Amino acid sequence: MKRKIAVTLILCLTIVAIFTIGCVEEKHATAPTPIPTPTPTPIPAVTSTLTTDGLQVTVNSVRKDDGEALPDYQKPDSGYTFLIVSITIENIGDEKERIYHPGGMMNVYDEEGYRYGVRPLMPEEVLPKDKDFSRIYPQLSPGDDEYLQPKQEIVGEVGFEVPKTSKGLQLIYWGPPSFEKLIWDLGV
Numbered sequence: 001m002k003r004k005i006a007v008t009l010i011l012c013l014t015i016v017a018i019f020t021i022g023c024v025e026e027k028h029a030t031a032p033t034p035i036p037t038p039t040p041t042p043i044p045a046v047t048s049t050l051t052t053d054g055l056q057v058t059v060n061s062v063r064k065d066d067g068e069a070l071p072d073y074q075k076p077d078s079g080y081t082f083l084i085v086s087i088t089i090e091n092i093g094d095e096k097e098r099i100y101h102p103g104g105m106m107n108v109y110d111e112e113g114y115r116y117g118v119r120p121l122m123p124e125e126v127l128p129k130d131k132d133f134s135r136i137y138p139q140l141s142p143g144d145d146e147y148l149q150p151k152q153e154i155v156g157e158v159g160f161e162v163p164k165t166s167k168g169l170q171l172i173y174w175g176p177p178s179f180e181k182l183i184w185d186l187g188v
Contacts, residue, residue: 001107043170043185049143050173050182057173059184060086060155065126066164074123076161077154082119083108083128085171085186098176102133102158105175106124108186111168114138122159131157135175 003138044050063081067075076082085108091097099105103118110116122132133156148154162169169186 005024012084012150023045043183045185046186046187050184051092052180052182053175053178054091054095054097055099056090056152057177057182058088058090059171059186060088062086062186064188067123067126069125071075071121074125079164080161081164082122083116083169083186083188084122084127084153084157085160086131086157087173088153089146089148091150094150096150098146099148099154100175102156106158106171106173108160108162109170109172110162110166114166116160116162119159119161127157127159133158 010152046059046062049056051057063084065084067082085106087106089099103120106118134152169188170184171184173182173184174180
């Protein structure tokens with residue numbers, strides 16, 4: 001009787017073992033599917049021309065001016081410098097295109113995301129009147145302010161006051177009708 005129980009027990013254990021082995025699914029190792037990393041689009045540099053809504057916008061040059069020759073009341077705040085950006089905006093379309101005052105369509109951002117708006121009333125020693133975009137802008141088309149006629153262009157400079165230690169400065173321009181943002185790496 002003990003022998004029958006032992007044989008039955010061994011037979012049962014064998015059946016359980018076979019059943020267990022047969023039910024265990026073998027998992028095959030699969031290599032993870034690589035996710036493509038998008039290549040960032042490089043930001044255009046100074047002298048690059050970008051186009052939006054029939055306007056071609058070019059950042060011609062960038063310069064800094066500490067205002068050393070200015071009287072104290074006209075100098076930039078302590079730790080700051082003037083950043084002067086020369087731009088050209090040309091209407092390449094067949095219809096007049098509206099542009100806004102530079103104070104409403106341009107900003108400079110640093111690598112930390114701080115924004116610096118156009119500085120009004122830049123000293124003439126830093127930004128001569130005949131190059132100051134803010135002074136040229138109202139004279140675009142007598143009686144038709146704020147519009148560039150077909151094939152008309154405006155060239156001028158815009159001043160900003162930025163920290164001397166700021167890095168990764170970018171100019172962002174946007175304007176009607178789509179307000180698409182155009183971005184340049186100013187290289188300073």
